[in-house]
Each structure stands twice: as C-alpha cells, then as structure tokens.
Amino acid sequence: MTSQVSSPAEQADGTVVGEQRTAAGTKGVRRLDRVIIRFAGDSGDGMQLTGDRFTSETASFGNDLSTLPNFPAEIRAPAGTLPGVSSFQLHFADHDILTPGDAPNVLVAMNPAALKANIGDLPRGAEIIVNTDEFTKRAMQKVGYDASPLEDGSLDGYHLHPVPLTTLTVEALKEFDLTRKEAERSKNMFALGLLSWMYHRPTEGTEKFLRSKFAKKPDIAAANIAAFRAGWNFGETTEDFAVSYEVAPAATAFPPGVYRNISGNLALSYGLVAASRQADLPLFLGSYPITPASDILHELSKHKNFGVRTFQAEDEIAGIGAALGAAFGGSLAVTTTSGPGVALKSETIGLAVSLELPLLVVDIQRGGPSTGLPTKTEQADLLQAMYGRNGEAPVPVVAPRTPADCFDAALEAARIALTYRTPVFLLSDGYLANGSEPWRIPELEELPDLRVRFAQGPNHTTEDGTEVFWPYKRDPHTLARPWAIPGTPGLEHRIGGIEKQDGTGNISYDPANHDFMVRTRQAKVDGVDVPDLGVDDPDGTARLLVLGWGSTYGPITAAVRRLRRAGQPVAQAHLRHLNPFPKNLGEVLRRYDKVVIPEMNLGQLATLIRAKYLVDARSYNQVNGMPFKAEQLAAALKEAIDD
Amino acid sequence: MTDADLLQLVPKAEGRQTMKDFKSDQEVRWCPGCGDYAVLAAVQGFMPELGLARENIVFVSGIGCSSRFPYYMNTYGMHSIHGRAPAIATGLATSRRDLSVWVVTGDGDALSIGGNHLIHALRRNVNLKILLFNNRIYGLTKGQYSPTSEVGKITKSTPMGSLDAPFNPVSLAIGAEASFVARTVDSDRKHLTEVLRQAADHPGTALVEIYQNCNIFNDGAFEVLKDRQRAEEAVIRLEHGQPIRFGADRSKGVVRDPATGDLKVVAVTPENEADILVHDAHSASPTTAFALSRLADPDTLHHTPIGVFRSVGRPVYDTLMADQLDTAVDQHGKGDLAALLAGGDTWTVVG
Numbered sequence: 001m002t003s004q005v006s007s008p009a010e011q012a013d014g015t016v017v018g019e020q021r022t023a024a025g026t027k028g029v030r031r032l033d034r035v036i037i038r039f040a041g042d043s044g045d046g047m048q049l050t051g052d053r054f055t056s057e058t059a060s061f062g063n064d065l066s067t068l069p070n071f072p073a074e075i076r077a078p079a080g081t082l083p084g085v086s087s088f089q090l091h092f093a094d095h096d097i098l099t100p101g102d103a104p105n106v107l108v109a110m111n112p113a114a115l116k117a118n119i120g121d122l123p124r125g126a127e128i129i130v131n132t133d134e135f136t137k138r139a140m141q142k143v144g145y146d147a148s149p150l151e152d153g154s155l156d157g158y159h160l161h162p163v164p165l166t167t168l169t170v171e172a173l174k175e176f177d178l179t180r181k182e183a184e185r186s187k188n189m190f191a192l193g194l195l196s197w198m199y200h201r202p203t204e205g206t207e208k209f210l211r212s213k214f215a216k217k218p219d220i221a222a223a224n225i226a227a228f229r230a231g232w233n234f235g236e237t238t239e240d241f242a243v244s245y246e247v248a249p250a251a252t253a254f255p256p257g258v259y260r261n262i263s264g265n266l267a268l269s270y271g272l273v274a275a276s277r278q279a280d281l282p283l284f285l286g287s288y289p290i291t292p293a294s295d296i297l298h299e300l301s302k303h304k305n306f307g308v309r310t311f312q313a314e315d316e317i318a319g320i321g322a323a324l325g326a327a328f329g330g331s332l333a334v335t336t337t338s339g340p341g342v343a344l345k346s347e348t349i350g351l352a353v354s355l356e357l358p359l360l361v362v363d364i365q366r367g368g369p370s371t372g373l374p375t376k377t378e379q380a381d382l383l384q385a386m387y388g389r390n391g392e393a394p395v396p397v398v399a400p401r402t403p404a405d406c407f408d409a410a411l412e413a414a415r416i417a418l419t420y421r422t423p424v425f426l427l428s429d430g431y432l433a434n435g436s437e438p439w440r441i442p443e444l445e446e447l448p449d450l451r452v453r454f455a456q457g458p459n460h461t462t463e464d465g466t467e468v469f470w471p472y473k474r475d476p477h478t479l480a481r482p483w484a485i486p487g488t489p490g491l492e493h494r495i496g497g498i499e500k501q502d503g504t505g506n507i508s509y510d511p512a513n514h515d516f517m518v519r520t521r522q523a524k525v526d527g528v529d530v531p532d533l534g535v536d537d538p539d540g541t542a543r544l545l546v547l548g549w550g551s552t553y554g555p556i557t558a559a560v561r562r563l564r565r566a567g568q569p570v571a572q573a574h575l576r577h578l579n580p581f582p583k584n585l586g587e588v589l590r591r592y593d594k595v596v597i598p599e600m601n602l603g604q605l606a607t608l609i610r611a612k613y614l615v616d617a618r619s620y621n622q623v624n625g626m627p628f629k630a631e632q633l634a635a636a637l638k639e640a641i642d643d
Numbered sequence: 644m645t646d647a648d649l650l651q652l653v654p655k656a657e658g659r660q661t662m663k664d665f666k667s668d669q670e671v672r673w674c675p676g677c678g679d680y681a682v683l684a685a686v687q688g689f690m691p692e693l694g695l696a697r698e699n700i701v702f703v704s705g706i707g708c709s710s711r712f713p714y715y716m717n718t719y720g721m722h723s724i725h726g727r728a729p730a731i732a733t734g735l736a737t738s739r740r741d742l743s744v745w746v747v748t749g750d751g752d753a754l755s756i757g758g759n760h761l762i763h764a765l766r767r768n769v770n771l772k773i774l775l776f777n778n779r780i781y782g783l784t785k786g787q788y789s790p791t792s793e794v795g796k797i798t799k800s801t802p803m804g805s806l807d808a809p810f811n812p813v814s815l816a817i818g819a820e821a822s823f824v825a826r827t828v829d830s831d832r833k834h835l836t837e838v839l840r841q842a843a844d845h846p847g848t849a850l851v852e853i854y855q856n857c858n859i860f861n862d863g864a865f866e867v868l869k870d871r872q873r874a875e876e877a878v879i880r881l882e883h884g885q886p887i888r889f890g891a892d893r894s895k896g897v898v899r900d901p902a903t904g905d906l907k908v909v910a911v912t913p914e915n916e917a918d919i920l921v922h923d924a925h926s927a928s929p930t931t932a933f934a935l936s937r938l939a940d941p942d943t944l945h946h947t948p949i950g951v952f953r954s955v956g957r958p959v960y961d962t963l964m965a966d967q968l969d970t971a972v973d974q975h976g977k978g979d980l981a982a983l984l985a986g987g988d989t990w991t992v993v994g
Contacts, residue, residue, distance in 0.1 A: 060988050205988060254992045258985065270984055277980050284738050304971035306978030309738055309964060313730065314763035321727045321760070322734030325703070328721060329739040351724050440992075441984050486719040486735075486742050487654075489698045494667070494714050496722025497706075506669065507714065 027236070028243040029200075034093030035247055036101035037195065040118045041110030043077050043086040046188035051088025053192055053209065057201035059261030059438060062249030063092040066554065067263075068100035068627065069434045073291070073374040080134075080142050085117040096253035098554040098561075100435065102629040106198075108191055110165070112140045115149060124157040129194070131187065133166035161240050165190055172230035176223045186227035193231025198244050203232065257440040264403035264432035265292070267439065268362065269299035271410025273306055276332045278411070279418055279450035283308045284331035286322035288315055288341065291374040292430040293364040296336045316344035320361070324348060327357040328495075330454060330485035332414060336362040339381045340371065346389050349423050351497045353393040353521065356472075356481045358417035358424075360410075361385075361395075365429040367625045376625025377430035379550050380601035385425040386579055386608065392518045394525040397425040397578035401553035403432050404439035409576065411448055416528055418452050421480040427578070429600075431627045432551045455482035455491055460503070471495060471505040479524035526580050533582040535591075537571035538564070544641050545592035547617070549575040549605055551627065552598055558630035559637055568641055578605070581612070589615045596620055596640045598633055649770060649846045649962055653699050653743045660691035667717040678829035678855035679709055682776065685835045687716070693743070693843055700743045703732040705752040708783045709776035709855070712747040726757025729764040729773065736770050737961045743843075746773040750791040751781050754810050758790075762819040767960040768847040775812055775852045776829075780861035793942055798860075813936040813952055816850045817929045822957040823849035824932065826949045829856060830869050834880075834949065841951050847959045867944050879938065881950030886919040887935075896920070897938065906934040908946055924954045 037054070041047045048069055058065050068089040077084030091101035106127045109115035111134035122128070135150055149155055150162055169190040173183040189210070196203055207225050214221035235241050262270075276283035287297045289312070301310040309326070313319040320335040327333035335345065342349075342363050352359045365381045367373025385397050396416045400409035406428055413426040458467035459482060471493040472481050484491040493505060501508035502516055535545070548556045553574050560572045573588060575581070589595055589609065595617040597606040603619035610617055620636050622628055665687040673679045690700070700718040704710035706725035713720030723731050728746045736744040746764075753761045753775050764771060780798070781787040787800040791812065795804040816824045823845040827838040835853065842849035854865045867877045879889045879897065887897040888911060896911040896919035909915060926932065932953040939947040972978075 056988060060990055062990050062992070251992060256992050258989050258991050260986050260989045273978070273983065274980060277978075282738065284734060286734055303978060303983070304968045305975045306980075306983075307968060308978075309968070311734065311737065311964075314759055317727060318730035318733070318760055318763065321723075321730030322737070324723075325721075325731035325734030325736075326738040327734075328701075328731075329735045329742070331738045333734070347724055348727065355721070441989065444981055486701050486739065487696075487699050489696070492698055492717055492719050494669075494716075494720035494722065496714070496720075497724055498722065 027241075029246055030243050031246045031248065033095060033247065034091065034097065035106065035199065035245065036089065036091045036104045037106045037108070037199075038087055038089040038104035038118060038121075039108045039191070040085055040087040040114035041108075041188070042079050042113065043072055043074065043084050044079065045086070045110045046185075047086045047088050047110070050188045050192050051090060053206050054195060054201065055090055055261060055436060056205055056209070057196060057203070058090065058092045059259075060205055061202055062251065062259075063247055064095065064097050064250040064253050064438060065090060065092040065261070065436070066097055066100045067091075067436045068431070070626070071375055080111055080113050080139050082113050082117050082143055085114050087114070087118060092247055094248040094250050094253075096250065098558045099627070099630055102631050106195075108195065110134060110187070110191070112145055112149070113143045116143045116145065122158065125159065127159045127161065128155065129161045129163055129191070131165035131191075132162045133164045163194070163234075163240070168230065168234060169227050172227055173223050176219065176226070178219075178223055183223065186224050189224045189227040190231035190234070193228040193233075194235045194241075195231075196228075197232040197235030198241065200244060200246050203228070254438065255440065259438045259440050261436050262404055262407075262439040263434060263436040264400065264406045264428055265295040265364070265434070266299060267404050268400070268406035268410050268426070268428060268433075269296050271407040272296075272300065272332075272334055272360070272414070273303055273308060274407070274447055275411050275414035275450055276306065276308065278447050279332050279414065279452060281330065281332040281452070283334065284323060284326035285310045285334045285336065286313055286319040286326070287311070287336045288313050288319045290316070290338045290341050292366055292433045293336045293338050293341070293362065295433065296362065296364075316341040317348060320345040320348040320359075324352055324355070324357060324359055327352070327359050328355070328486070330483070332360075332418070333358065334360040334362060336364070338364050338366045338374075339368045339384065342381060342384055342388065349395060350389040350391065350393045352423040353389070353395060354497050354500075355495050356421045356521075357483070358421055360413050360417055360424055360426055362426045362428065364433045365427060367623070373625045375430065377551065377627060378600050378623060378625065379427075379429055379552070380604065380623065381427060382549075382578060382601065382604040383607070385427055392522060394522050395423050395425055395579065396420070396525055396528050397427060398576060399427040399550040399578060400432055401550065401574055401576070403435050403437050406432060407439070407442075411450070412576070415448060415450055418450055419480065420478055420524060420528055421483060422525065427550060429551050452483065454488065455484035456488065457490065469493060470503045472500055473503050474520070474524075479520060479527060528580050530577040530580060530582050532584040533573050533575065533588055535571055535573045535588055536560070539569060542569040542571035543592060544594040544596060544637065545571045545573060545589070546596050546598065546637055547573050547575065547589075547605070547609070548598055549578055552600065555628035555630050555633050556598055559628075559633035562630060562634040563637055563641075568638060570637060570641065575605070578608075586613045589613050589617070594618070594640055594643075596637060598622075598628060598636070600627070649740065649959055650844070652740045654696040654741065656694050656696050660694065660697070662688045662691060664697060665690045665717050667715050669714045671715050672711065673708060674859050676858040677708070678778065678857070679712070679776065681829045681832065682709075682774070682835065682853055682855060683712065683715055685832050686774075686839065688832075689836050689839045692840070695743050699741055700745070701732075701735060702745045702747055703728045703735065704747040705749075705757055706783070707749040707752045707781075708857075709747055709749045710752060726752055726755070727760060728752070729757065729760040729771065732771050733764055733767070733769045737964055740770070740961050740965060744771050746771055748773065748775050749782075750775065750777045750779060750789045750812070754790040754812060754815070762815070765816055765819040765821040765848050765850060768820075768822050768957050769960045770847060772842050772849045773851065775850060776855045777812060777852050778855045778857040778861055779809075779864050780857050782857045782860055786860035809941060811936060811941070812850075812852045814933060817933045817936060817953060821850050821953065822847045822955050823951070824953045825850070825951040826852045826854070826947075828854045828865060828868055828949060838951065841954065845954055847957055865944065868947055868949075877943075877945050877947055879946055879948040881922050881924070881935070881948050881952065883922055883924040883951065883954075885922055887922050887948075888919060897935070906931070906938060908938070924951045926953075927955065929953060
C-alpha cells in the first residue's frame with residue numbers, strides 16, 4: 001500500500017491517508033482518500049484527451065478534483081524529446097481538495113522522454129506505468145539514457161509496472177481493418193482503460209464520448225472503445241496489477257446541489273453569457289486568437305442562439321476596438337487576450353477610460369515578457385493592468401481564484417463595468433484557464449441583477465431654461481456618466497479621446513478642467529463599491545497574515561491548512577479586487593505582525609501593498625511557469641513565522 | 644433578407660430635414676481655407692437628402708485634421724484614436740444594424756497607422772461608409788510626408804526628399820476586395836455629393852477617396868484637377884455605362900491596348916471611337932477598375948479618373964453575422980442559460 005501514497009509529510013494538503021482492504025473477486029481492493037495521477041507522453045500521444053476523460057469519469061463519480069494540464073507551445077514538438085512531453089495531472093479525493101497536488105502517486109509514462117521529464121517529481125514508492133514498447137535503444141539515447149532505466153535499478157525505489165501498451169493495443173485491435181499506425185493511436189485509450197480499472201472509474205461516459213467524437217467514423221470509434229475495454233480487462237486479468245483502489249465520492253465535502261466539472265475558461269465564458277442575460281444586453285466579443293485565451297473565443301462562438309456576437313478581428317487592437325464600438329452601441333462588450341495582447345490594446349483601454357464606456361478586458365495571463373511561455377502560467381500582468389497606459393488611466397481589476405470562480409468573477413467584472421461605465425480588467429491565468437474542478441451549478445435566481453438604464457432624455461437645464469443632454473454629467477453616487485446609445489432621439493452627442501469639459505463633454509484644453517477630470521476619473525474608480533476583505537483566522541492568535549490574489553488561492557490555502565494542522569496559527573486573506581482594494585485592507589494588514597504575499601511574479605502585489613499601506617509586506621515568489629506547490633509554500637510560511 | 648434591405652433597417656426621419664439640422668453647436672476649428680470645410684458642407688448638405696433619423700447616424704473618426712469631423716456633425720459621433728476608426732465602427736455596425744455608420748479618416752490615419760484595419764474592413768464588407776480625406780501630407784503634426792506623398796517630397800522629416808513609393812488608395816482598396824470604390828474632389832460639391840449619394844446607397848463598405856487641399860502644408864496639391872483649363876486635360880470623369888472620354892470637346896478617350904491588355908489614353912478618331920472603353924462599375928471582375936486606378940500619373944496627376952470605379956454587390960458581413968444568429972436560434976432554439984450551465988454530465992449532492 002505504501003506504493004500508493006507517500007508519507008504524510010509529502011501530502012499536498014497534509015491529509016492523513018487511510019486504507020481499507022475489501023474483497024472484490026479474486027483481487028484486493030484498497031480504499032484511499034485521495035490520489036494524484038499524472039499522464040505523460042509525447043505531445044501527439046493524446047495525453048490531454050486521456051486526462052480530460054479520466055477527469056470526466058472522476059467528476060461524474062462525485063470525487064472532489066483539481067487538474068493541471070501542462071503542455072508545450074509547439075503543436076507537435078519533435079517526437080520523443082524532453083521539450084515535447086505533454087502531461088496532465090489529476091488530483092481526486094473523497095474530501096475537499098484545493099490543488100492538483102504536489103507529487104503524483106502514479107505516473108503513466110508513454111515513452112522514455114515522459115519518464116525522464118517527470119521522474120523527478122515522483123516520491124519514492126510511487127507507481128510508474130511505462131509503455132515498454134517505446135523503450136528502444138534509440139528512444140532512450142535521445143533523452144540521455146545510456147542504459148535502460150527499466151533494468152538498471154534506478155527505479156528500484158518505485159513500484160514499476162512495465163506494460164507493452166502499444167503491442168497490447170495493436171493486438172486488441174487486430175480484428176479491425178486498421179493499419180498498424182492507426183491501431184497504435186488508440187494506445188492512450190488502452191492506458192485510460194487500465195487506469196479506469198485501477199481506480200474503479202465509471203466507463204459509460206468515455207464510451208459515449210468516443211461514439212460521439214467519432215460519430216462520422218464509426219470504425220475508429222469502435223476501435224477506441226475496444227482499446228479502452230482491452231485496457232480495463234488487462235488490469236483485471238494480469239497479475240502485475242494485484243489490487244485496485246477505491247476513492248469514495250466526496251459527498252460531505254460539498255454543499256447540496258447539482259455539480260459538474262468545469263475549467264476556468266469555460267466558467268469564464270459561461271459567466272459572460274450569464275452577465276449578458278442578467279444585464280439584458282447582447283454580448284459582443286472582439287478578439288484575436290492567443291494562447292491561453294482562445295478557448296473563450298471558441299466557446300462563445302458556439303452560443304449564437306444567446307445573441308452572442310463573436311468577432312475574430314485582424315489583430316488585438318481591432319479586437320478591442322470593435323468591442324468598444326459595440327459598447328458605444330449598447331452591447332455588453334468584451335475583449336479576451338493574454339499579456340502580449342494587453343500591451344497592444346493599451347491605447348484603446350485608455351480611450352475607453354476617457355470615453356467612460358463599459359468594457360471587459362479579459363487577460364488570461366501567461367509567462368512573459370514578450371512571447372514568453374505561452375502555455376505556462378504566471379501572474380505578472382498585474383502592474384500592466386494597473387498602470388500600463390499613458391496618462392492617469394485608472395481601471396478596476398478583478399481576479400478569480402479557482403477555475404470555477406471564473407464564473408463569478410466574470411459577473412463581478414461586468415457589474416463594475418456596467419455600474420461605473422468603465423473598462424474593467426479580469427485577470428485570470430493559464431493555470432485557472434485550463435485547470436478544472438467541480439462546480440455547483442447556480443440557480444438562475446441566485447445570479448445578480450445587472451440591468452442598466454440607458455439615458456432616455458435631457459439631464460440638464462441650462463441657465464436660459466433649455467433642457468439639454470450632457471454626456472459627462474455624472475451620477476452623484478457612482479460618478480458614472482450617462483450611457484446614451486445611438487438611436488436615442490435628442491441625445492445626439494460626440495465623445496472622444498481629447499479631454500472633455502466636465503458636464504458638456506465638449507473638447508476642453510482648460511488646465512483646471514483637466515485637473516478636475518483626471519481627479520474625477522480616479523475618484524470614480526477609487527469609489528467602486530467592493531466588499532470588505534474577509535480574513536480566515538480561526539482562533540485569532542495568528543501573528544502572520546498570508547495575502548494572495550488570483551490562482552494562488554488553492555496552493556496558499558492548502559499550505560495554510562498544513563501549518564494549522566502542525567499547530568502553527570496563520571491567517572489567510574485572498575483579494576478578488578485589486579483595484580480598488582477593499583476599504584478594510586489597510587486595517588487588516590495592520591492587525592498582523594508579519595504579512596507574506598506569495599505571487600507567481602517578482603512581487604507585484606507586494607509592491608502595490610507596500611506603496612499604498614506602508615506595510616513591510618514580504619514577497620514569496622516563483623516564476624517557473626507552474627503553480628506553487630503546497631509543501632514548498634508551507635515551508636516558506638513556516639520560515640516566516642519562525643523568523 | 645437581401646443586402647439591399649439592409650439599408651432599410653435604418654429608421655427614416657419623421658419631419659423634413661435641412662442642412663442646419665446636421666450642424667452641431669461646436670465652432671469649426673480647421674485652418675481658414677482648408678478643404679475640409681467644403682467636405683463638411685457637402686456632407687451636411689447631403690444628409691437631409693438621405694432622410695435618415697439623425698439619431699441613427701454615427702460618425703466615427705481616428706486622429707488627424709479630418710478626424711475632428713464628427714464634432715461638427717449633429718449626430719452621434721466618436722473621435723477615437725489614430726487609425727482605429729474602421730475597427731471601432733465595425734463593432735458598432737455589426738452590433739447595430741439600425742445605424743448608418745460613417746468613418747472619417749485621412750491618408751495618414753487610414754493608410755499608415757490604420758492600414759491593417761482599413762483593408763480588413765474592406766475585405767469583410769462591413770456596412771460602413773468610409774470617407775478618406777487625402778491631402779498627401781500630415782497636417783495635424785505639422786507637415787511630414789504621408790503614405791500618399793509623391794516620392795522625393797521635401798518635408799520637415801524628409802529634408803532631402805522622401806524615399807518611399809506612395810500608396811494609390813483606390814488601387815489599394817480594389818486589391819483589398821472592396822465592393823465600392825470612388826474618388827472625388829473637395830472643391831467639386833456637385834460631384835462630391837453625387838459620389839456620397841452612390842456610396843450611401845451601397846450595402847457594404849464604401850470607400851470614397853476625397854482629394855482635399857491642405858492650404859498650409861501642401862497647398863495646391865490637386866490644383867491641376869481644379870483649375871478649369873488644366874482640369875479638362877487632367878480629369879477623367881467616370882460614369883457607369885458611358886464611354887470614358889475627356890478633354891476639350893471630349894477629344895480623348897481610354898482604350899484597351901490589345902497587345903498588353905492594359906488601358907491607355909488615345910485621341911478619339913472616327914476609326915477608334917467604337918473602341919473607347921465603356922465604363923462598367925458593376926463588372927464582376929475588378930481588373931478594369933484596377934487598370935483605371937493606375938491611369939493617373941502619380942506626379943503630375945494627369946489622367947486622374949474621378950467618380951465610382953467599382954460598385955458591386957457582395958455579401959455584407961453584418962447581414963451574414965445576423966443570419967448566423969438567426970440560424971442558431973432556428974437550429975437550437977433561443978438560448979437557455981440554465982441548460983447551458985448544466986451541460987451534459989452532472990451529479991447531485993444531497994444534503
């Protein structure tokens with residue numbers, strides 16, 4: 001059993017792993033409370049699909065789960081090389097979990113490169129399933145194995161399952177009229193079948209999926225299903241796999257409700273469609289394809305029957321330009337991109353600040369600068385979102401904390417944009433975008449009312465008693481200007497990027513007016529109503545506060561749980577609103593002797609916090625394209641507590 | 644719905660309009676003598692003829708002298724940022740088919756910083772009317788050469804003469820798959836109005852190049868086309884269905900050179916009169932329109948055709964997009980958010 005789990009100290013969440021043997025046929029069944037599996041292979045081996053399918057099986061079974069897809073930017077990197085390795089990690093449990101896990105309990109390695117690239121992350125005692133067919137001399141030499149790692153004893157500390165996956169798959173499909181190459185392609189489904197047997201996953205969903213995916217090629221569908229079943233049967237019959245494992249549904253971890261599995265980009269897309277419905281405004285997306293944001297464009301383009309218009313523009317600038325034009329016309333306008341695209345959109349965001357029109361700018365952050373690491377995650381666009389424009393151009397910033405939370409964050413960003421007539425940044429990242437977790441599907445009645453009132457008539461009386469419309473006469477509470485859309489008689493007006501006279505909106509170069517307008521735009525954003533920051537400090541004895549934002553929520557919370565279990569009091573707070581900050585943030589920060597801010601950048605939130613609150617917040621940083629590991633964070637926080 | 648019906652989606656004005664209805668209360672701030680005044684007057688004078696509800700007309704501009712235009716029109720308007728007006732107008736037009744959307748731009752705005760947006764708007768055939776004021780110079784930044792300036796242009800930024808070959812906006816637009824391309828001159832109110840009329844009647848993107856005089860930094864750039872005597876030899880007026888003839892007593896004409904297929908100017912004689920090309924703006928092929936756009940000498944502007952080079956029906960992007968939305972509703976029913984959120988695979992946790 002030790003092959004399944006590492007010692008408690010190495011657990012992602014510090015959970016104690018239980019074990020119970022039950023009988024099932026001739027083979028033993030062991031009960032686990034959680035497992036971390038990593039599928040790894042060549043980028044052409046279908047590892048992402050395999051992981052997705054295993055995730056769907058796991059979700060429908062009712063486990064809590066968290067996923068971490070990790071793939072190269074090249075569509076087909078050179079075969080068999082280390083840079084070409086694509087992997088998918090899944091953590092599932094019978095209880096509430098927060099991260100995809102630090103270290104896999106099980107590695108499925110489809111070739112030598114996949115083994116070599118991932119072995120370093122495996123704790124001793126982990127199970128490794130390798131496709132022995134791919135361990136040829138040449139393939140091993142390609143990644144620097146002089147001797148076969150399957151034979152030289154270097155894997156002695158692990159529980160190795162050598163399986164000729166390719167041969168078995170081809171053998172299983174010999175009845176099909178397929179070339180050898182075609183048959184080999186189904187080896188990922190064989191592996192999925194084997195793992196599905198090992199962990200008692202339901203299989204109907206995958207078979208249904210394969211039938212629908214290959215609806216136009218029933219032979220291929222049948223072959224994949226045959227390979228999938230062969231993998232299952234192989235597990236059941238071969239002596240190498242003596243036991244299988246059960247991870248019970250996480251029934252008590254979840255509040256009652258109907259659940260589904262959802263990725264961050266899908267949740268964000270749904271959040272936008274929901275915001276459109278709640279605002280009763282048509283959704284317009286202007287976008288240019290960019291990793292890792294393109295999936296939002298793909299998803300929204302499927303929902304034209306919701307009145308969603310998606311416009312694939314000629315470039316990033318046109319994407320946001322078209323969105324801003326649609327906002328002028330009364331749409332709920334959105335542009336989606338990643339860091340390099342934000343750089344190109346900056347001037348138009350500045351125009352939107354000046355025009356004071358609602359506009360959502362969705363930035364799925366990735367490794368930078370420049371092209372950086374397109375498929376890896378990072379949080380290094382915060383300062384770009386805050387300050388990356390000419391002039392004083394404040395923009396509210398909202399960040400989701402988990403994949404499913406992208407839904408709520410999109411609604412919140414829309415609320416701010418529509419209420420205050422301003423562009424709003426929604427800062428997600430590659431980890432949230434592609435990762436997935438269970439999501440309680442909200443009832444429509446739970447969604448916020450986002451309806452707006454367009455201006456309908458004059459809003460000002462001049463000295464001579466004439467009723468006129470002033471496009472920059474503000475709501476005294478929100479400081480928002482009226483949204484008067486073309487087609488409204490009598491409200492014809494002109495707006496532009498040149499400084500405008502307060503009230504009338506006419507061009508004005510008057511120094512005092514400019515000073516007033518700059519301060520007013522700032523005051524409007526500063527005055528955005530955001531909820532107070534909640535602090536998780538169970539017994540009130542903590543002297544250290546760990547403050548985070550965005551996708552670090554999972555690892556930080558997992559680290560905090562570890563520390564508390566080890567008897568270390570620590571307080572945690574997580575910011576959804578980065579601009580403006582919650583009104584109580586300064587007071588919260590001053591409650592604690594020490595403040596630590598973990599970020600996947602070089603300290604951007606810490607810089608803002610230190611500047612605004614004069615608090616000696618310490619940074620803990622990682623910019624390796626991957627999310628924090630809970631263990632490593634816990635160690636860093638422990639060090640800060642002891643310091 | 645046909646593309647011609649598209650133009651009927653914009654509501655009509657209730658009462659009779661006059662030019663005054665389209666003048667805003669803002670003081671016009673172009674330099675005295677600028678060609679932009681004439682274009683503004685022509686547009687304001689033409690709008691009542693269109694008879695559209697004023698509140699359903701929008702002028703969108705970029706940056707440059709001409710881009711101040713929307714401030715002077717008593718319609719909805721947006722003075723945006725440099726080069727981006729076609730992109731912004733595209734979002735507005737595709738999301739609001741009840742609007743008549745006009746883009747005002749200049750040679751720098753449209754062809755330098757905004758070149759990408761211009762060609763893509765043209766290829767998409769969004770329902771936009773683009774007025775490209777071409778004065779062959781940068782005015783607002785005080786006199787640098789532009790992408791339509793002639794080679795060797797001496798300006799503040801090119802004291803030894805500019806090096807780069809200019810764009811021919813009409814050629815560029817035809818190459819970018821434009822469905823309507825015309826050229827006119829600021830000082831010829833009648834011709835300008837007639838071209839505007841045809842542009843407004845065109846479903847899809849209409850590009851109108853307007854030769855416009857910058858009397859401060861490039862005065863007299865188009866004088867040869869305006870001076871009554873010289874213009875007779877320099878200007879070729881294109882009229883659909885008419886032989887392409889010009890000059891004193893219409894003594895010159897355009898024929899196709901049978902050897903090269905190209906066009907050339909000849910003296911009309913009884914022998915060749917039947918060979919004079921008849922202008923066909925609606926020709927499916929853009930070849931002849933393109934050849935016409937190359938007739939003018941870029942330096943002397945001799946043999947400059949004005950009028951509508953090309954006006955062909957082509958599916959309009961806005962219509963296609965709206966049709967897809969309708970089709971999606973026909974196929975899947977109106978969107979049901981609860982069903983969308985639930986998706987396919989769900990499980991229930993009972994309390």
